Amino acid sequence: MFMTVMVHELRHRVGEQLNSSTGGADDRSEERFARDYEAPLYSQRELLPPTTTAGQVYVAPLVFRFTMPPSRLRQQPQQLLLSFADSAGEDLATPGKTDQMIRYLSAADGVIVLVDPLQLPAVRHLMHRGATLPVPQYGDAEPVGAVAKITKLFLEGDRRSGLIDKPVAVVMTKLDMLWDLLPADSPLRSPEPQGGLRDGSDSTAVDAQVQQLLDGWGAGELNRLIRYNYSQTSFFGVSALGAAPTPDNRISHVGVQPYRVMDPFLWLLTKFNFIRR
Numbered sequence: 001m002f003m004t005v006m007v008h009e010l011r012h013r014v015g016e017q018l019n020s021s022t023g024g025a026d027d028r029s030e031e032r033f034a035r036d037y038e039a040p041l042y043s044q045r046e047l048l049p050p051t052t053t054a055g056q057v058y059v060a061p062l063v064f065r066f067t068m069p070p071s072r073l074r075q076q077p078q079q080l081l082l083s084f085a086d087s088a089g090e091d092l093a094t095p096g097k098t099d100q101m102i103r104y105l106s107a108a109d110g111v112i113v114l115v116d117p118l119q120l121p122a123v124r125h126l127m128h129r130g131a132t133l134p135v136p137q138y139g140d141a142e143p144v145g146a147v148a149k150i151t152k153l154f155l156e157g158d159r160r161s162g163l164i165d166k167p168v169a170v171v172m173t174k175l176d177m178l179w180d181l182l183p184a185d186s187p188l189r190s191p192e193p194q195g196g197l198r199d200g201s202d203s204t205a206v207d208a209q210v211q212q213l214l215d216g217w218g219a220g221e222l223n224r225l226i227r228y229n230y231s232q233t234s235f236f237g238v239s240a241l242g243a244a245p246t247p248d249n250r251i252s253h254v255g256v257q258p259y260r261v262m263d264p265f266l267w268l269l270t271k272f273n274f275i276r277r
Contacts, residue, residue: 001048002114002173003084004037005240005258006265007064014262018068018275025063025081033062045251061085061104068274078274083108102153110167110268113150115143115214115222117172122217126181132249144222151229163231167271169264170226172210175239176259182213188237192260203234203267206260210235232271236264 009015010022024030040046064082071078085104105111117123118133119142127133139145147170154164175188182188187205211223214235226233242257269275 001041001240002171002238002261003062004033004041004048005256005261007033007082008038008042008256009258009262010066010265020066020068022064022066022082025065028060029062029064041251042256045255047245047249047251080272080274101150102156105150105154108166110169110271111150112169112171112264112268113147115147115170115172115219116174117143117178117214117217118174119143120217120219123178123181127177128180131177132245132247144219144225147222147225151225155229164229165231167232167268168226168230169234169236169267170210170222171236171238171264172214173238173240175237176241176244188260192263203263206237206263207235210237213237234264234267236260236267238263
């Protein structure tokens, strides 16, 4: 869901703000995205099915080419390859997938890691009766275990000592299901930054709030994993849909209204000097 909405935003609203273009890096990525992701969500208003384990089967990532025009500092257009691996947490425990992910992470200049708060037992306990919750995951598939496994893969792919220096955005998803659990003065209730630029005080407040929430929901180990192993990190809270799904598990009648979905990507763009903070 996050990937679909982020790419859609880059091709429309945010792309206009950044004066950028985003297209499939190959025909297969373009076709798969349009058929399997964008059309069901935006045209048919259907929720995308959850990722299921692929076992030993290799599923090629979707790859897009993001381009920004030349700037005063750069004479040539600036480009990034955006690669999305749609893998279930269980896949991180299979030998074939592990080797694939080591190569994948070693080649990446920056990474966005998604954390589903509805997999945290404390959050599930706080949800109102009747809320639609995903099937609980355990081990490498639950949030702390998944981040621990990804960190291990990072370290296996880079034998140098010291902190992992690649920018890593840790993204808590599904804010639309958590509104009632957020403090009244939470920065996650504030309007998202506009115009493709991020405000430093806003990002600092969001980072601290997400860490505080995760810590209070029993995921303090995740915060420590990030703090003790990475030198460039930031925490984010997003909602791909902007509103909770309907009882029959479809998109709300207001349609897809994403909230802060672009924050992690804009943060990475500042790290790569594509945009200013």
